[in-house]
Amino acid sequence: MMAARTVDPAKGPFAQPPRGRLQAQVALAGLTSWRVGGPADWLFQPADLDDLVDALRDHARHSPELPVTFLGLGSNVLVRDGGVDGLVIHLSGVLNERRRLDGNRLLLGAGLACAQAARFSAREGLVGAEFLAGIPGTVGGALQMNAGAWGGEIWPLVESVGTVNARGELHSRTPRDYVIGYRSVHGPEEEWFTGCVLQLTAGDADVGTRRIRELLRERSAKQPLGLPSCGSVFRNPEGDHAARLIEAAGLKGLRRGAAEISFKHANFITHDGTARAADIEWLLRHAQAEVQRQFGVQLEPEVRVLGRPVDGDDANEGTS
Template sequence: MMAARAVDSMATPFTREPRGRLEARVPLAGLTSWRVGGPADWLFQPADLDDLVEGLRDHADHAPQMPVTFLGLGSNVLIRDGGLEGLVVHLSGVLNERRSLDGERLLLGAGLACAQAARFGAREGLVGAEFLAGIPGTVGGALAMNAGAWGGEIWPLVESVATVDARGELHTRTPADYTIGYRSVRGPADEWFTGCVLRLAVGDPEAGTRRIRELLRERSAKQPLGLPSCGSVFRNPESDHAARLVEAAGLKGLRHGAAEISPKHANFITHDGAARAADIEWLLRHAQAEVQRRFGVQLEPEVRVLGRPAGTNEASEGTA
């Protein structure tokens, strides 16, 4: 975990007025799938890629000490109740391009929802990415964590990715530039994904669409989709399942405040709309501790825990 850093939350991130949205102290709960968390010091939703590049260049010259966090659909983050320091770049609904290239590849923007990407691929008669329909995030988020479902992962499909760095410079990279693992991606520092090209197989559009429907029915039957959650909280340990371990520890259905380890699926933490981020984080840490105590297994979160606890002025940031 990175050390806490103090910043001047009143400082502006840019000298210019962007074409997109820039606001101070914007609540982030509504921008995450858990529907909890405090405000961003600054929220920037660029109008397009050029606006993003210009904003990052301005930020690098004007306020380089201010942290930058990229946020898509907010499905893989727990933002603490004190909010996020610095500049939050919100890409959901932006950079959502989708195009078929030469009948075998898809060009996808980082802000495109994974479910939209899956459906588009099926309509184009390309198969292999149907599993993306079950990932509740954006393409950029999926690239950042090598998201997967039903045995599929996104990086085996990747031909190339487009990124932007902290100084607003654009790059095109290949999988060789990254170390890819199970729900893990390590690459050049201070770069964020803006899009990718996936190489898929030619198939039957109707069959692909049917497969997506089947996968979504299975997901609905097994997961508590009607309540706020982040999807799976923990990575599966090698040769085991996080849900089995949490349930075997007797934690299924455990509540803290308004948050609950789901009685339907023990690798989900849900709430009824009244929880605080602190309630969810307590359950996450408690499940880790109990599984470690009882089975000697250290559960690694898939979700990133970010920001300040309520009532603090310094931020802590990192993977839980």
């Protein structure tokens, strides 16, 4: 097994202490919906946007060799058992502003949970964002992958976004600055979302609230929400569904250690709280390989795999 990395607090990512919370060697399992994974070398939760900007500027001058990873609710990431190099910036609950602007426009912070954004828009009598209630992540994460559910996606609603780059420079951008596709967004490198303005439609607050409840009931009936997971593991290939292909390949219920391809929904990998990240990644890679072998379809993960494996683990080795 790989030995735990030793982080010297005297050689941290910043020359000056930030106002937010900075910790060394913090386990990330509790900050992800899969509840697995090793530690971050450094975990930083900024106090606010100004603190984030100052910290990134300090990092760029003091320790630019340390990689930077942004983390929201951790619902679309698999953190490997060896942990994550460098600086992890945790935005969940920090940039969580929600405010109605003029007309039917909403300003939403990147650290705001999508479910909170959906409920806020409904209370404001605005419709079009109800689908966000079914996305188990933050607004920033939704922007990063053009998240969607029940036929809705976030980027068709976007009027503008705020970003910050690795040098701590703030930008305001429009959808024209990005190449946006199904579960994919490509834009300026080393920039991260700080928030967005959505353009919605006037409607009835009670109707929007009821619609959210209906969608959440449907989600609960079809998905294994009581167990740790990342939500959907794979994007749906054009004209098909990843869950159908995985089930047709005979993989429902396949286990590796404590991890399992869910009987309830084959595009979910769940566990009982005791799995290793390596077991989950093995099932992910195995499902890809079997669907490719049997049907000639390459499944593309929605989830990002981060960090270092533990020595001796091989997600692609063998089968159960």
